[in-house]
Amino acid sequence: MSNQELPPAAAAQRRLPALELATLGRFAARGRRNGIVVAFVVLFIVLAFSSSAFATKTNLLNILDQQASTLIIAAAATLVLVAGNIDLSMGSVYVLAGVVAAQVAQSTSSTLAILIGILVGLGIGAVNGVIVTVLRINSLIATLAMSFVVAGLGSLVTSGNLIILLGHPGFGDLAGTVVLGVKSSVWITLAFVLIMGLLLTRTVVGHYMSAAGGNAPAARLAGVPVRLVQMLTFTLLGGAAALGGVIDDSRVLSAQASSDFGQTLTFTVIAGVVIGGTSILGGAGSVWRTFFGVLFIALIGNGYALLGLDPLYQQITLGGLMLLAVALDAWATRSTR
Amino acid sequence: MPPTGAAEADVHVELSGVCKQFGAVRALDDVSLVIRRGQVHALVGENGAGKSTLGRIVAGALSPDSGELFVGGERVQFRSPREALRHGIAAVSQEAAIVPGFSAVENVMLGGEAQTVGIVRRRELRRRFAELTETAGFSIPPDKPGAAMSPAEQQKVEILRALTRNAELLILDEPTAALGAGEKRQLHEIVRSLVAAGKTVILVSHFLAEVLQLADTVTVMRDGRLIRTSPAAVESEQSLIQAMLGRSLDATFPDKQPPARDAPVVMSVRELSGQGVHRVSVEVRAGEIVGLAGLVGAGRTEFARIAFAADPRTSGEVVIDGRRARRLSPRGSLAAGLALLPESRKDDGLIFTRSVAQNVSIASLPRFARFGVLDFRAERRAAEDAMRRSTVSGRPAAGVGTLSGGNQQKALFARIILRSPRVVIVDEPTRGVDVGSKRAIYEMLIEFAALGGGVLLISSDVEEILGLAHRVLVMRAGRVVRELEGEEITESAVLTAAFEYEPDGRGEAA
Numbered sequence: 001m002s003n004q005e006l007p008p009a010a011a012a013q014r015r016l017p018a019l020e021l022a023t024l025g026r027f028a029a030r031g032r033r034n035g036i037v038v039a040f041v042v043l044f045i046v047l048a049f050s051s052s053a054f055a056t057k058t059n060l061l062n063i064l065d066q067q068a069s070t071l072i073i074a075a076a077a078t079l080v081l082v083a084g085n086i087d088l089s090m091g092s093v094y095v096l097a098g099v100v101a102a103q104v105a106q107s108t109s110s111t112l113a114i115l116i117g118i119l120v121g122l123g124i125g126a127v128n129g130v131i132v133t134v135l136r137i138n139s140l141i142a143t144l145a146m147s148f149v150v151a152g153l154g155s156l157v158t159s160g161n162l163i164i165l166l167g168h169p170g171f172g173d174l175a176g177t178v179v180l181g182v183k184s185s186v187w188i189t190l191a192f193v194l195i196m197g198l199l200l201t202r203t204v205v206g207h208y209m210s211a212a213g214g215n216a217p218a219a220r221l222a223g224v225p226v227r228l229v230q231m232l233t234f235t236l237l238g239g240a241a242a243l244g245g246v247i248d249d250s251r252v253l254s255a256q257a258s259s260d261f262g263q264t265l266t267f268t269v270i271a272g273v274v275i276g277g278t279s280i281l282g283g284a285g286s287v288w289r290t291f292f293g294v295l296f297i298a299l300i301g302n303g304y305a306l307l308g309l310d311p312l313y314q315q316i317t318l319g320g321l322m323l324l325a326v327a328l329d330a331w332a333t334r335s336t337r
Numbered sequence: 338m339p340p341t342g343a344a345e346a347d348v349h350v351e352l353s354g355v356c357k358q359f360g361a362v363r364a365l366d367d368v369s370l371v372i373r374r375g376q377v378h379a380l381v382g383e384n385g386a387g388k389s390t391l392g393r394i395v396a397g398a399l400s401p402d403s404g405e406l407f408v409g410g411e412r413v414q415f416r417s418p419r420e421a422l423r424h425g426i427a428a429v430s431q432e433a434a435i436v437p438g439f440s441a442v443e444n445v446m447l448g449g450e451a452q453t454v455g456i457v458r459r460r461e462l463r464r465r466f467a468e469l470t471e472t473a474g475f476s477i478p479p480d481k482p483g484a485a486m487s488p489a490e491q492q493k494v495e496i497l498r499a500l501t502r503n504a505e506l507l508i509l510d511e512p513t514a515a516l517g518a519g520e521k522r523q524l525h526e527i528v529r530s531l532v533a534a535g536k537t538v539i540l541v542s543h544f545l546a547e548v549l550q551l552a553d554t555v556t557v558m559r560d561g562r563l564i565r566t567s568p569a570a571v572e573s574e575q576s577l578i579q580a581m582l583g584r585s586l587d588a589t590f591p592d593k594q595p596p597a598r599d600a601p602v603v604m605s606v607r608e609l610s611g612q613g614v615h616r617v618s619v620e621v622r623a624g625e626i627v628g629l630a631g632l633v634g635a636g637r638t639e640f641a642r643i644a645f646a647a648d649p650r651t652s653g654e655v656v657i658d659g660r661r662a663r664r665l666s667p668r669g670s671l672a673a674g675l676a677l678l679p680e681s682r683k684d685d686g687l688i689f690t691r692s693v694a695q696n697v698s699i700a701s702l703p704r705f706a707r708f709g710v711l712d713f714r715a716e717r718r719a720a721e722d723a724m725r726r727s728t729v730s731g732r733p734a735a736g737v738g739t740l741s742g743g744n745q746q747k748a749l750f751a752r753i754i755l756r757s758p759r760v761v762i763v764d765e766p767t768r769g770v771d772v773g774s775k776r777a778i779y780e781m782l783i784e785f786a787a788l789g790g791g792v793l794l795i796s797s798d799v800e801e802i803l804g805l806a807h808r809v810l811v812m813r814a815g816r817v818v819r820e821l822e823g824e825e826i827t828e829s830a831v832l833t834a835a836f837e838y839e840p841d842g843r844g845e846a847a
């Protein structure tokens with residue numbers, strides 16, 4: 001006989017409303033929308049007036065060339081955040097793909113090496129996606145753990161050595177081919193950012209990403225393949241991190257597993273995305289604002305160098321600006337009362 | 338009982354010339370209103386009339402653009418709900434803020450523990466909880482975890498929480514919208530005991546009978562304007578409807594159009610089981626509206642979600658138009674022609690980071706795309722058309738959160754209309770919807786059925802079931818216990834089956 005009691009919690013549990021107010025996301029969007037563009041333009045003008053070296057074609061193209069990998073990765077990271085997750089492994093993937101490609105290039109063609117590097121990134125991204133969506137492990141923790149694994153793999157591949165690519169001119173062509181007076185690294189970056197931007201705003205999949213990040217249970221009930229879409233964002237970011245890695249290999253013609261740049265990259269990218277106004281809560285964001293967010297950070301660095309300011313303060317400035325971005329956000333939320 | 342000599346009761350809150358604009362929408366237009374102490378003051382009006390906005394201004398959650406607010410004769414300008422609370426005003430939100438892992442006691446005392454210098458004294462909390470429930474005249478099991486609370490219990494927690502902070506005026510915005518009949522009655526008792534304890538209550542509700550029963554004074558609003566304030570005793574449902582809509586509504590329910598005798602079965606659910614649902618079988622024919630009645634917690638929502646494959650099933654199958662869904666997921670169900678209007682529009686329905694139009698089109702996007710690239714204009718046009726057909730009033734490009742509660746519900750309807758499924762399961766479709774729009778939703782359901790669709794209607798409003806369903810299934814404890822058809826469908830038959838069914842000990846060994 002089984003006169004079993006019904007679990008009373010089952011019904012109530014689902015009805016439990018989130019503690020955060022729905023109003024939060026609603027108002028925040030408006031305030032954040034154009035702040036970064038204004039800030040960028042203002043900083044640009046200030047720098048143009050204070051240093052004659054700033055607004056030159058060479059300097060500006062240089063900035064874009066230097067920021068190529070960051071911009072590419074940040075564009076894809078925007079999608080991950082919009083879809084409601086975060087990825088802390090992108091810096092490690094960037095490094096691993098870089099050293100794998102460089103290592104492979106020692107024995108085969110550069111093209112093949114570059115492709116393999118990118119495949120490695122896509123693969124790790126896909127694994128991240130599976131861990132987060134299928135195994136349902138919080139993305140912050142999953143990708144943090146993954147970042148250690150991947151960083152370890154990077155050291156394994158190189159045994160701690162610097163890999164030199166000077167003897168492989170084909171590798172250098174990836175970033176260094178000049179087309180219409182502009183390096184291919186810049187062209188690739190612009191194309192990639194544009195594609196990510198269009199993907200997010202113009203396609204079904206992009207709208208699914210926003211819906212999944214905005215309210216996953218609701219999106220699922222509306223027929224959005226939430227997991228698949230989130231998995232896709234992780235995979236794209238893995239690929240983007242790897243693309244960034246091989247482009248930087250190509251720019252400096254060397255690769256190493258213990259790169260300082262790779263260590264801080266993850267945080268620079270997240271800073272750029274957040275300053276660009278993408279919500280870390282998911283559901284809202286834009287790739288082109290991320291583009292300005294990353295460049296804004298770059299301009300600060302560039303400005304410090306050109307104006308001969310103590311670079312020690314640069315990070316403090318960056319941190320302060322991030323707080324300001326978040327504070328403005330909160331302030332905008334309140335001011336619409 | 339409240340003092341009824343309205344003229345003598347003193348003024349608790351007064352609004353004078355209050356205006357509030359949201360973009361192009363004038364949510365409140367020069368509203369002046371007096372709320373007397375110790376009374377239940379009801380606000381009624383169509384969706385978007387400005388009732389919640391008014392409540393939120395009194396509660397300090399919004400600031401008026403112009404106009405003045407007085408509490409106990411003193412002019413106030415609240416900058417936050419906290420400040421309003423300091424003046425004894427608390428809003429009991431419809432979407433209660435409950436910490437799942439906390440007990441009832443902890444949830445009620447949440448945020449009030451600060452006085453104990455950071456250390457929460459359990460015994461002290463319990464004592465205060467006991468005192469509180471004593472004076473309030475209602476209670477909840479003190480140890481019940483938040484996760485296990487029904488919507489009614491969650492609301493009780495919110496009300497008790499307001500009382501711990503010495504609230505003198507409580508704003509209840511559609512407190513009974515999510516409640517079943519029994520729970521509704523409980524809440525009415527609570528409102529009465531609050532007033533008996535000398536509190537003032539502002540009550541927003543779309544249930545006019547409830548308003549007439551509980552309120553001392555009723556204020557009717559339309560398009561942000563105050564139409565009239567009068568003693569509840571002189572109003573009737575008809576007079577309120579007339580004032581709210583500016584026209585009369587001859588009947589709440591349109592005529593029933595029974596399905597053709599030989600109408601094919603469009604949805605057949607066979608022996609479906611899962612969490613809280615035991616071997617439920619349901620057939621819906623083309624053109625038929627089948628009502629699924631029962632008490633809150635009888636397993637109707639669970640059934641709907643399992644049938645839609647939103648929750649896992651342990652056995653059974655769902656066949657739409659003779660075919661089974663290719664994949665067991667909401668996406669698969671939609672593809673097979675089954676749509677669900679979820680019970681909780683906030684948790685399971687709307688995506689608040691997106692616009693109204695995007696919320697409407699989200700379930701039908703691929704239709705507006707070529708090779709995955711969206712044709713914005715086609716999408717927008719179709720969404721606007723669906724919005725029009727479901728009488729959503731609001732800007733398509735605005736965030737969906739800017740819609741009033743009832744219009745949010747209608748936006749979800751628009752989503753389904755746009756998707757045009759074969760069968761739709763609607764779970765509490767008129768929750769928070771005004772009388773006029775209710776009628777519009779009923780007409781939509783009837784039209785949907787008339788065009789050959791099947792409707793499974795879940796509702797805690799028995800009248801709604803009686804007024805619409807061709808056939809009624811009554812659920813209790815996860816099983817269908819009774820099927821009523823034609824003349825058998827009466828309020829007493831439905832309620833009897835819902836309440837008095839004795840489990841006959843049939844084993845559910847599966």
Ligand SMILES: Nc1ncnc2c1ncn2[C@@H]1O[C@H](COP(=O)(O)OP(=O)(O)OP(=O)(O)O)[C@@H](O)[C@H]1O
Pocket residue numbers: 359360362363364382383384385386387388389390391731738739740741742743744769771
């Ligand atoms: N934050 C907001 N931004 C923009 N418009 C808003 C906002 N809040 C409310 N509105 C608009 O103000 C009007 C009044 O809304 P309100 O929520 O007060 O209506 P209501 O009478 O409570 O309706 P319902 O019965 O549907 O709950 C509506 O047109 C609504 O769309």
Ligand SMILES: [Mg+2]
Pocket residue numbers: 388389390510741742743
């Ligand atoms: Mg409202």
